[in-house]
Amino acid sequence: MNAPLIIFFVLAAMCVLGAISLILQRHPIHSALSLIVVMVALAGLYLLMGAEFVAAVQIIVYGGAIMVLFVFVIMLLNAGVEERTNLSKLAGFAGIPLGVALMGFLAAAVARSQDMVQVATQTGTAAPTKALANLLFQDFVYPFELTSFLILIAILGAIVLAQRENA
Amino acid sequence: MVPTHYYLILSAILFGLGVVAFMFRRNIITIFMSIELMLNAVNLAFVAFSRALNKLDGQVFVLFVIVVAAAEAAVGLGIIIVIARNRQSLNVERVDLLKL
Amino acid sequence: MIDFLIQQVAQHAEILITLVKIAILLFVVLTVNAYLTWFERKLIAHIQSRWGPHRVGPHGLLQPLADGAKFLLKEDPTPAGVDKFVYYLAPLLALALALTSIAVIPFGPDPLHFKGHDIYLGIVDLNIGILALFAITALGVYGLALAGWSSNNKYSLFGGLRSSAQMISYELALTMSVVGVLLMAGKFSLRDIIDAQANSHGLFNWGGIFHWNIFAGPFPQILGFLCFFIAAIAETNRAPFDLPEAEQELVGGFHTEYASFKFAMFFIAEYTSMITVSCLCSILFFGGWLSPFPASWTFTTYLPSLLLIPFGLWVIWDGMRYETIFGKLILPAVGVVVTALGAAFLLFPNVNAFVQGPFWLLSKICVFLFVYVWMRGTLPRFRYDQLMSFGWKLLLPASLANVVLTAAALLWRGN
């Protein structure tokens, strides 16, 4: 039981608990906070795996931008506690078991196919951000540029959607 | 050293929880958040594999996923605002115009 | 028993040292915060040709203590219908993040040697320091936003909305404006950034100040600095960007509903982030602990003493002719301490050498803090749409331009 393993389990616990509370919280703000917890914990895991840059980006973009956007919208729409309708019997009954089944399937699949991944498991060398940058701006430069277009389009779409017709 | 499949199993669990949230919650914003949760789970798997295989491509993909998530959040929240404005409700079960 | 403790200490010395460092830093920062408020009030008072606090203690020097006591002792009502959890969480979040961000800052170049341990000034030195810093500031939004939302008050809600929108908008410019510096340094670690400035070749190699990023070649980061500083002010919700807490419109904005110590938390958080920003400015653009003079000017190493001793003497003299007895006692004492410090620097050269770095860094920080207060004293507040259009239409493009130009210059110079 070495230090990384302990840290891992702590963070993993944070993730899972956060996710569960995301499900159980009835107020969107609380769900959002739980999700933020999950994300921060994930960032920690990334650090543990030596992916500092991804960790930082995870917090800056997810934590600092996307989730803020969520919170902002929740505040803007003044979303209250979600009402307990159950118009979809199917989801009501089948939802949880199915989700659990999926979880189990995936977990079992991964666990049993571990030999597949374990062969490759070496000491995860810390990812030098420089190498990442080279990869991103040389091999993946076209996808990268494309994502910039994507962002632009998304901005336009958001503006068009959000502005009132008469305005 | 943490074995890779620990991370993978964790990501599987997170993903499953995201799915559960997607099916279990009614608030459209929360559902959207559960989607983000699933994306995060996938990211975790990506990074885990990238470490396992000593390739950075996985992290690059994570970055892409994050970008896409950001774009998606922008547009999706715009849509949510419109829905809330037009239907005075954030409950997906009240937004069922596609029904027979 | 005792030796067991010593042994324990010996085993976990690193952790212990870190804990001690944290304690010291906390103390220092909180004190600085307190006296920053005094400084601010005084300065603004003088800008507005008033006296400012001068009742509590000599020159109102004990005012901060009084305020602290007041914060602690005041009644702390919780408004009806608030979301308790978030309501309590928000100030904690704000304060915690603000304080955490300080931890990344290095305050001096060389370590303190103590029982075989090298103790660096500064708590951690992450190799992604600046990124971590941004990550923390990015999370800083929640404190304000949640506070505004949770306290169940429309003004607060507006404050929260404003702060979240404003912070998201200016975070882009903030991050972008730093990229120039990062390009020139090629590192994320603040320490490395300062070192890079130490041996960068400036526009003309006269030395000292011309090696700082703000003046250094190939592309002086003046534009970057302006963007960074403005964005940082907005990030810290200081005037002229203090819309989230615009008293005249929102009766205090996000912290309208907060009283006593929870309010104090926000307060401390704000001032702490001010300090952090000042640190960042001086580290990223003004060479951190580097002296503005070329190394050949050895006499500049005596500047600390030359500043401290006259100041101490002045304090003594001023205390002598102070009205109140208390003043007559306390001020000369302080003056003596200061003078002694200056004298000590003169007497012990290695101490002097060690002090140089922190001295310059602190003095730069002070300058920026002064600018902070100065701006608050002089500039009127933005209107909200002006804020947004300024951030998106001017600041962001400018910082992007800075990135592009810097990159081009580096390419042109070829490294």
Add this chain to the structure above:
Amino acid sequence: MSILNYLWIIPALPLLGSAVNGLFGSKWPNKIVNVVAVGSTGLSFLAALEAVREFTHLAPENIPWVKQYFTWIIAGDFRAGFDLQIDHLTVVMLLVVTGVGWLIHIYSTGYMAHEGGYYRFFSYLNLFMFFMLILVLAANYVLLFVGWEGVGLSSYLLIGFYFLRKSASDAGKKAFIVNRIGDFGFMLGMFLLFRTFGTLDFVPLFAKATPMPADAMGHLGMFTVACLLLFMGACGKSAQLPLYVWLPDAMEGPTPVSALIHAATMVTAGVYVVARSHILFTHAPTAMFVVAVVGCATAFFAATIGLVQTDIKRVLAYSTVSQLGYMFLACGVGAFSAGIFHLMTHAFFKALLFLAAGSVIHAIGGEQDMMRMGGLSKKIRWTYVTMLTATLAIAGFPPLAGFFSKDAILLSAYQSEHGGRILYAFGLLTALLTSFYMFRLIFLTFHGKPRYDEKKVHVHESPKSMLVPLMILAVLSIIGGWMAAPAFFGSPDYFAKFLEPVFAQTAGGAEAAEAAAQALEIPLAIVAVVSALLGFAVAFWLYLKQPGKPAQLAKSMSGVYNTLLHKYYVDEIYNAIIVNPLLWVSTSVLWQAVDVRAIDATVNGIAEGATDIGDGVRHTQSGNTRSYAVWVVIGALVIIAIIFWPYFRPATVGMVR
């Protein structure tokens, strides 16, 4: 640049004209339309001339000259390219088509001047030119078939030009449908050829075919079948028995159209095809015999009908049919060059006849019934003169074109082994009839006293634009035959010589035949001339001396007369035995039973089934996002289960540690 490398220009020009006129002509004044239409055809005529000039300088070894422009269809080992070919046969056709076509274009500018849809007419006409040129230039059966169908299309469009007249549109449809029957055969023939030779390009196909043994007489070998099928197509296009019925009705179209398409060029396509594939035909004597018989029968049959028709254009139509019969007779007896020769001369004088007839109709304001004409010779002299020339030519008076060509045909018919004498006899008889009904036409139209209302109808000579082509064609139909003239004076027939490279293999020792022919040439010619004179005399006697006589004759043998007048009731018979049963079957069986009860029922059944299934399934579409999510998850589960199946087998060891 040698135009031989750019043969595509020749057909491309009319296509361009057609496109331009068709697209923009509606806005333009007639003048511009004229310039475009006549200009494009004229240019293509010049191009053809240039091509021919260069062709004559080609070395024999690169004849036929084939240019492959691009591959049009390619499937397996089947290749149909846009390949153009030019050889002596093509040259003749090329000149006839472009030349006569151009003249008729010019004529049309005058004739159609007052018609509506002017640009439409010329667009169609150019389109026809394009397809006809494709047909004659094609280097493989497929491309030829394209032209074949294309001319069919434009002929349909032009017959139905006055589409407001029901008779016109009906005629158009009739032409189209009857042609389809022929095309059916033609395509079958093509398929058979491809199956046998593995190619449809002329050069390799004929090269493969030449060495193969010919089918025995009366024996249905591959060649025979293929040729008969091809000939079926030819019958359709060239209005031979039994598929000739569409041509007379085709006279509903404007007269220039009748002249160009239904006399000079298109209807001769069948002859061209037979001549083009002469190698196959020479391998199939049976088919040859059939061709000869059919041609001969058609010639005589149509001539007899022509005797009694009163509509000037119909008379010409039937005469066309019978002349085409002549050509097939020639091909059938193996005298392809003679057939082509007659094709050319016929193109001249028949075009001239039609154009002149058009001029007449134009002159007396659209009247077509000869019984309401007469005595026009003074009023429209030029028309009269030219038409008389053409009549003499077709009747076969020396030294006009018709004489030589017809004489050549009769000679070869006489010489041919299988039943040559009978063929000859009928041919001669037909010649007599021909000269009779042609002169009947002349007399009824131009001589005697006017039978039209002179106060109402004001007869006037046609404009220059119509007369000039008439004159040119008149000259051509006089001198057109002289190429063959030397045959009489022992020296070889230049035309045959010219075409010899093409028909060399088939000419079966043409020299020997020539030598044998020398003896017969003169007497047969004399006989032919005599018969022509006889026809003339009868016509003269009946229609100038006793104008009353024909009516009495008609009464006295009314049976024959009516039979002829009603064209042997062929249309009626067809209606009775083919059209009506077909209609009945299609309406009551195919439509009522098959279509409604079977097909529609099935289709509707499927549709209703789909609806019912949808009714069942739509309940999954609750419109509720959460239930959709459930479905998605189920799908995901299935997929994962499938992908990771090996890892779920208990056999695999290794649990989560």
